[in-house]
Amino acid sequence: MVRMKxxxxxxxxxxxxxxxxxxxxxxxxxxxxxxxxxNSDRRVLDGLFRITGKQVPxxxxxxxxxxxxxxxxxxxxxxxxxxxxxDKAVGESVSFPLKYYRNNIVSLVSLLxxxxxxxxPNLVFSSSCTVYGQPDNLPVTEESPVKESxxxxxxxxxxxxxxxRDTVYAHPAFSAVLLRYFNPxxxxxxxxxxxxxxxxxxxxxxxxxxTVAGIRDHLTVYGNDYxxxxxxxxxxxxxxxxxxxxxxxxxxxxxxxxxQCEVFNLGQGRGHSVLEVIKSFEDATGKTVSYRVGxxxxxxxxxxxxxxxxxxxxxxxxxxxxxxDALRDAWNWQQQLVAAGIKS
Ligand code: WQD
Numbered sequence: 319m320v321r322m323k324x325x326x327x328x329x330x331x332x333x334x335x336x337x338x339x340x341x342x343x344x345x346x347x348x349x350x351x352x353x354x355x356x357n358s359d360r361r362v363l364d365g366l367f368r369i370t371g372k373q374v375p376x377x378x379x380x381x382x383x384x385x386x387x388x389x390x391x392x393x394x395x396x397x398x399x400x401x402x403x404x405d406k407a408v409g410e411s412v413s414f415p416l417k418y419y420r421n422n423i424v425s426l427v428s429l430l431x432x433x434x435x436x437x438x439p440n441l442v443f444s445s446s447c448t449v450y451g452q453p454d455n456l457p458v459t460e461e462s463p464v465k466e467s468x469x470x471x472x473x474x475x476x477x478x479x480x481x482x483r484d485t486v487y488a489h490p491a492f493s494a495v496l497l498r499y500f501n502p503x504x505x506x507x508x509x510x511x512x513x514x515x516x517x518x519x520x521x522x523x524x525x526x527x528x529t530v531a532g533i534r535d536h537l538t539v540y541g542n543d544y545x546x547x548x549x550x551x552x553x554x555x556x557x558x559x560x561x562x563x564x565x566x567x568x569x570x571x572x573x574x575x576x577x578q579c580e581v582f583n584l585g586q587g588r589g590h591s592v593l594e595v596i597k598s599f600e601d602a603t604g605k606t607v608s609y610r611v612g613x614x615x616x617x618x619x620x621x622x623x624x625x626x627x628x629x630x631x632x633x634x635x636x637x638x639x640x641x642x643d644a645l646r647d648a649w650n651w652q653q654q655l656v657a658a659g660i661k662s
Contacts, residue, residue, distance in 0.1 A: 322397045322440065322573050324348045326390070328381050328429065329402030330374070331358035333513045334444065334502055336366060337562035338400060340511070343370045345566045350394050351376045352387075353403065357516065365511040381425035384432060391436045398440030398572065400565050401429060404474070407520055408448065408617060411471035422474035423481070430485050433492070440572045441494040442565055445479055447554070447583070447622060448472035449498060456589075457554075457625040460498070460581045468617050479581065486579035493576045495568040500554035500585030500624050502561050504644030505651035512651030513558075515661075522592060523555075523645070527652035530605050533661055537607060539592050541614035546621055550592035554585035554623035557639035557647070567635040585624030586637050595641070602642040603649045 325342055329335045330351030335358075342349045351363075351374050366374055375394070379386045381403050404422045405411065411418040426443075433441065449472060450458050451465035467473040482494045503523040505512030518534075519525040529537045542549035564584050571580075590598065596607045630636045655661075 322347070322569055324350060324394060324396045325569065326350050326352060326394065326396040326399045327402065328352045328399065329358070329404065329444075331355060331360070331362045331376070332402055334499075334558055334561060335402040336362045336511050337506060337558045338402075338565045339366055339374060340369055340506065341559075341562045341566050343372050347566070347569070349374055350396065352379070352381065352390065354378060354380045357405070359514050362511055362514070368510050369506065369508060382421070382428050384428045387428060387432045388435065391432055391438070395436075396438055398442070398569060399429065399433065399438065400442040400444075401426065402444045404444065406446075406471060408469045408471050409520060411469050411474070412617070415470040418470045418474050422471075423477060426478050426481060430481070434489060437491070439491050439493055439576060440569070441482065441492070442568045442572070443478065443482055443494060443496050445496045445498045445581070446472070446475050447498050447500045447585070447624065449476050449479065450622060452619045453622055456621065457587065457623050458583065459625040460583055460628055483579050486577070490577045493572050494579045495572060496579070496581040497564060497568065498581060498583050499561060500556050500583070500622070502558045503555050504557040504559065504639070504647040506559060507647055509650045509654040512648070512654070515655070522595060523648050526596070526599060526607060527648050529609070530607055530649065531652050531656050535608075537596075537609040538612040539596075539609055540612060540618060542593070542611045543614070544620045546591055548591050548593045551618055552589035552591050552621035552623065554587070554589055555595065555641055555644060556585050556637060557644040560637040560639050564629065564633065564635045567633040571633055580632065582629040582633060583624040583626050584629060585626055586641070587624055587626040589621060589623035590641055595645070598641050599645040599649070602646040605649070
């Protein structure tokens, strides 16, 4: 059994990172946060203290800075790393590909080199279902073909997975888990942490709750002429709290399985259309969503949802919260933001 106590969480002040910090502490781990706060806010740190009662050590610099990263490893001597730090906006990556290649790839290579220098054997990597593109068959399994990605962001996820696989192959003492997220939504039940909005949300649920809060005039449903039952796109929405727990289960798995590289789909294992999400939100909250149907969004996959059998059988993980729970928690979080005067 590999000792695993202190875990470096890069991007630990971000949306999924912060929820994972909560579960790490609840599970007896000692997390350390590395975040350059380019897409997160220091207010999250107060929230983490309020929820956990712990003051998590925080380092504020970019993962690509190998010198600072090495000094952090000297001081903290982590047993493993969960790597969230990356840019994740599909549309932005099309406009600024070099930002994505530098930040997502160089940071990962820098981190892997330092892991090797300090003989830290465990990595959990934040990947995405975007690697699949538009699947030929549904639900997608981990063996479903990885197609050429329509976006630089998706391609950086594919390249990152390959870089990690090659590193594990070359260094038998090194182990990694690659987690392919489907669509993370919702917030911690307390409403103390959640997805901090920066500008106009790209994603469906943040835009939906801002519309209901009166921050946006209306939600646009990007197309209802797809070959789906109600014509709108289908996705696999997963509560961020369930998603966070999968990272802790991955560390547990790594304790017993070194020298391996395994990939897991993380989703509900079922799809919901955009119009079903709207209906579920209205049922869960009693609120009405003002929406109009507009043109399709370029690059959108028509439908995708996960086969999560492997995560259930190998990681002993499955979702415990449903779409209604996530939408109710997303709305609760949005109301906390409004009460705190935080608009975007
Ligand atoms: C979901 C559905 C839209 C906004 C992206 C990334 C993915 C991951 C999650 C990082 C789609 C529709 C959306 C709106 C709408 N990020 N929609 N009106 O595109 O599935 O996934 O975010 O890992 O990698 O690709 O998520 O929430 O943007 O869209 O109708 O105002 O909602 O068309 O069908 P997506 P999304």
